[in-house]
Amino acid sequence: MNVLLFAGLKEKIGDSRIALPVEDAITAGDLRNLMYTKFPQIEGDVFQIACNESFVKDGHIIELKDEVALIPPVSGG
Structure with a gap:
């Protein structure tokens, strides 16, 4: 599954796009937990998940093609 990263996540992980070893559909919550496990440097970071913009x-199901x-x-000012 290809995942786009933005802002602080992009900086901490060191890339704007990663490929996760997921072979089937996954919930957004499971994706979040997988990110925290695979990239411990972002554990505790808050982020939203966007699927197809x-x-x-x-609880949303994310398909591999999404x-x-x-x-x-x-933040802005």
Whole structure:
């Protein structure tokens, strides 16, 4: 599963796109937990999951073909 990363997540992981070893559909919550396990440097970071350009809740099923992005909160002034 290809995942796009933005802002602080991109900086901490060191890339704007990663491939996760997922062979079947996964919930957004399971994806979040997988990210924390695979990338311990982001554990505790807050981010939203977007699937096909729409924010989704943890129970949403993400298919392998879906476009997935992890987006941390953005502050501005």
